[in-house]
Amino acid sequence: MAASTTTRQTPSTGNVNAFKYAESRAAELESLQSIISNRLNDDFRTRRNKRRRTTSFATKTGRRNKQKTSRRVRRRVELQNNPEHGFVVSGDGTKRLRTHVWHAKRFSIQKMWGFYLPLGVHGPGRGSRSLLNCYRQGALIHDASFYTVILLKASQEALLSLLTQLLMPSPSHCSEHLSQRILCGESFGTAMLLHVGQNKPICPVTYLWRPFHQQGTDEETESSSNLRHIWMWMHPSVSAQGLDCIKLVCQNTMNETGVMVDCVSLDGQLGRIDVMGEGAFQILQKILHPLTLSEKSLKLKNLSMKEHTNGCEPTQNNILEKEESFSSHAVLSLNVVDPRFLSTKVVAAVPDAQLAGDLLDLSEDTNKDSHAGSHHEKEDVPFTLQSQNECNSSDLWDSIEKVQPPMEEHLLCQERHKKSLDFFCLKDTSSVKSSRTQENFSTSCPILLMRRSYRSGLLKGWSIVLPISWVKAFWIPFVTRGAHAIGLREKHWISCDVGLPYFPSDFPDCPAYSSFMANKAEAVEQTMDCRSPAMKPFKVPMLLPWNSRCFTINDGISQSSAVTLSCNRGVNVDQSHDVPPNDLCEISVARTCKELTSFLHEISGDHLLLFPKGLNADSFSSLMISETNISQASGTVPLASQGNRLCYLRVLLRAFREGVFDEGAVICAPHFSDISLWTRSENGEGLHVPDAFVSSYFKEQSPGKWEFQMPEDAAAREAYRRPIGFVTTGFVRGSKRPSAIGLCEAVLLAQLRLDQWSQTYPKKRRKEVFVLVRNLRSTAYRLALATILLEEQEDDVESF
Structure with missing residues (x-):
């Protein structure tokens, strides 16, 4: 029986001809192509939900660096900045106050006069009864930094001639005693700003002369040739029109007499906080603690306290002791400590003169106390103050452009956190180190206090003029100490209650x-x-x-x-x-x-x-x-x-x-x-x-x-x-x-x-x-x- 043998054919190792293979399968491929085309309507693009990410190989760090920061984060960083001058401006050019973030969380914001201004608390505009009770029993606070400030520089004769043409009533038409106080800078004046040659009103203004002794000249050598300065506040709705009118009068004065009158807008350099109510002066005593008193402050105190002290010289610690000692429209120049550095115990237990000495002694970091019983009060100060940055030697008139901003809030929080850890004898394990020593900040601020009173005490209030970078540093302490913040609507209510006109609602001729x-x-x-x-x-x-x-x-x-x-x-x-x-x-x-x-x-x-x-x-x-x-x-x-x-x-x-x-x-x-x-x-x-x-x-x-x-x-x-x-x-x-x-x-x-x-x-x-x-x-x-x-x-x- 013959054995059958099977023969295994080995696969060919030759190359396949793709063209011949395609020709043999051409009919099948064409039919498949037609079926797919009909199903996709000749749209062979890959569907978006079926696509694969082509950047999946990249690391998360790389994607984070290339990804654009969101608008919310960029806006938060922008609003938290505190530049020395100017306002934070939105994309359309609208300005925001330094307290915009605080108001935006609690108030209705309305775009008016080139600003985002707080209109009032949310709701249909009610709550006037509660507000008036707060005015009669407590204190109200309003951020009026949106007012435009104009600076005028010229000789006294030129400025008096200028104000006679622009203001009604002019300082020369006031009583002799009041006119002299306004001219010396002891009081501020109020008037209506008029059009040139038309006697048509533009808006009410508040103006303040710079005192003689703050200009580098002695009072005995005063003359009309000395350079005098005037600050003039006007409403932002007519700031451009008012500035053009003042510049026109300055140009006419230059053409007629040859005397140069400088007119400069200080927009974005000065802030103003209005404090009003029965308890306004009490809350000022809690917040404002002078470090040094200028000659102007002592002179004003000597004049105003003459009747109450029977000729005795006032001391430094009673400069803000009695509200009755200040006349209506009085102006007071102070250099006060940053209110964020003070706690309630310091304000209540330490007088002003002792407080100034204690704060300066803290920079020496000694264990001995110069005042008995003041050790606990010193512990309430959040950190030691640097003596080289303790106070600005000049007043607000001199230091408006060179004043140092306050300490940043995040640095202040770091110092407080470090003090809390030191109190419990703990070490700071965070990698973020405090850079306070490298920051250029100040621990005191020059301010101007302006007293406002009207109609036998119906209006009781004060205005604090300060650098724009310090508004937020003063705003939060005022609110936390009991001051009730108000907007434009509530301010209108207060003006009607005290019988004062409100601009522009009560000025139909403007x-x-x-x-x-x-x-x-x-x-x-x-x-x-x-x-x-x-x-x-x-x-x-x-x-x-x-x-x-x-x-x-x-x-x-x-x-x-x-x-x-x-x-x-x-x-x-x-x-x-x-x-x-x-x-x-x-x-x-x-x-x-x-x-x-x-x-x-x-x-x-x-x-x-x-x-x-x-x-x-x-x-x-x-x-x-x-x-x-x-x-x-x-x-x-x-x-x-x-x-x-x-x-x-x-x-x-x-x-x-x-x-x-x-x-x-x-x-x-x-x-x-x-x-x-x-x-x-x-x-x-x-x-x-x-x-x-x-x-x-x-x-x-x-x-x-x-x-x-x-x-x-x-x-x-x-x-x-x-x-x-x-x-x-x-x-x-x-x-x-x-x-x-x-x-x-x-x-x-x-x-x-x-x-x-x-x-x-x-x-x-x-x-x-x-x-x-x-x-x-x-x-x-x-x-x-x-x-x-x-x-x-x-x-x-x-x-x-």
């Missing part, structure tokens, strides 16, 4: 008022657009028609009542007219007695019953009972045509019995029967207008331009009362002395007083004027008493 109210009207319009047509209320003007012809004498309307204003003669109600928008009157607000007197002479109205303070030597009570003034005012002496001039006076409105006056309310002239209805009847219903007349009271002639519309209905004519002004700041809810701020036309107000005095017995006449106030969306008139402020004070240029 250009900032129009832009401010236009922006406010636009915001209200956007809010109303979000509502359904059924929920929309009727439109009321935000920009009130201050220059309406209804406030002039010649275009007045007669009243249907038997008792009428003497100025409403010869015009019938049926002769209603619509005033063209281009036929408007020029308005002005008299803020000084001199300005009011000049206006009365201009219109031949010296017989009007307006009594600026200082115009008459007799008391006001004798003027009220005098029948001579009434007979002269009620005579037939014709008044000059007011055609293109309206003059307003600021008044304080107090409800006679009940009522709340809102912003924008109309102030009207009552009939004498209306006053009797309110004064004689306790449960009277008062005076009302028809509902249809409320919505048609104003007529919009063009976008943003409104005008009064005369009533056509008989019932509306009967209830119509002639307007004489508007309410600019309404009542503050929760106030113990509720009052509103308004502006009334001077001639109409004087004629209204004449009508009331002529029909009242002399002993029952009032100094205030009875007026009617009606809110724009209300049908009810409310009786109010209007107090003319220029009859109680020399000027009305103080603002909040």
Whole structure:
């Protein structure tokens, strides 16, 4: 049997021809290609969720170095920086305060006047009752660093000539004693900044002269040729316009007299913190501890404490002992220790003079105490202070550009942490070493204290002027010691409660008022657009028609009542007219007695019953009972045509019995029967207008331009009362002395007083004027008493 053998064929070791293989499989590949193309719609790109990361081989360190820092981290680092000058600016150029981060966490922030400013606490804008209680019992604090500061340098004669052209009232028009104090730098002044040659106001300003002895000259050798410095604070809404106006006057002075006047903006170099309230001075005593007192401070203390110390020389430790020792608008120059270095025990236990010596002794790091019983107080200081950086030898005027910034917060925290570890005898195992010795910082700060008081102590407050880099270092200690921070809305409430005007809401004659109210009207319009047509209320003007012809004498309307204003003669109600928008009157607000007197002479109205303070030597009570003034005012002496001039006076409105006056309310002239209805009847219903007349009271002639519309209905004519002004700041809810701020036309107000005095017995006449106030969306008139402020004070240029 033959054995069968199998033969194994060895694989070929030759190369495969790819082209021949592809040709043999071409049909299969083409069919597969067509199937895939149909499924993918000829899109052969790899899907994003199926892709593999091509950088997976890279280390995490490499990716972190190449990855861009997030905006949140970059912004946090930017806002935590504390440069010596300037503000932190956003991408669109809007500036942020040094306390922006603190406010942004707690307040509503609004973009206004080129800044992000704190408007108020979150919510619908309530809480005024609690705020006023805090003002009456504690202290409020406000960051006012957004105000622009202008520096003027020239001889004394040149600066006095400059201020005479720019300010109203100028320092030369003040009393001799006050003018001398302002000129010497012992007090600061307030005035209205005017346009050159137009006498139109721009904004209220606060100005301060640099004292003589701080300029390197002796007081005995003072002359007008010495170089004097002036700081001038103005609102940021008109800072550019005000700076251009001042530079124009400086250029005109240079062209006429050849005297050079330097005008420099110190924007971003000086900060200001306003502290107000009954407890403002007490919290200043806790925070401010002077290291050294300049000659100016001691001189001011000698002058102000002369009556209280019976001629004794004041000592250093009682410079901030009594608030009554400082006069109104007084200025005090101090060099104080960084408040973050002090604890509660140090402030309460160590007097100012001893505190300065103890802080200097701490730098020697000795174990012996120079004062008995002060060892525990020294332990409360977070770290030892370096003597070479202890204080700035010069005051704020000299060191504004060369002042050293405060210690960074993270370095301060490291020092406190190290002190805590040393107290427990522990070692610092962290790798981060303190670099405090290499930092260029200061442990003291030069400041200026400016006292603000108004109307017999209704406003109690102080302003702290300091370098911009030190604002945050002072802000946190003030807040932690009990000061209540406020925004612009709360500041407006306080200004109304104390009777001070608030810029720009109470300044309709300034250009900032129009832009401010236009922006406010636009915001209200956007809010109303979000509502359904059924929920929309009727439109009321935000920009009130201050220059309406209804406030002039010649275009007045007669009243249907038997008792009428003497100025409403010869015009019938049926002769209603619509005033063209281009036929408007020029308005002005008299803020000084001199300005009011000049206006009365201009219109031949010296017989009007307006009594600026200082115009008459007799008391006001004798003027009220005098029948001579009434007979002269009620005579037939014709008044000059007011055609293109309206003059307003600021008044304080107090409800006679009940009522709340809102912003924008109309102030009207009552009939004498209306006053009797309110004064004689306790449960009277008062005076009302028809509902249809409320919505048609104003007529919009063009976008943003409104005008009064005369009533056509008989019932509306009967209830119509002639307007004489508007309410600019309404009542503050929760106030113990509720009052509103308004502006009334001077001639109409004087004629209204004449009508009331002529029909009242002399002993029952009032100094205030009875007026009617009606809110724009209300049908009810409310009786109010209007107090003319220029009859109680020399000027009305103080603002909040």
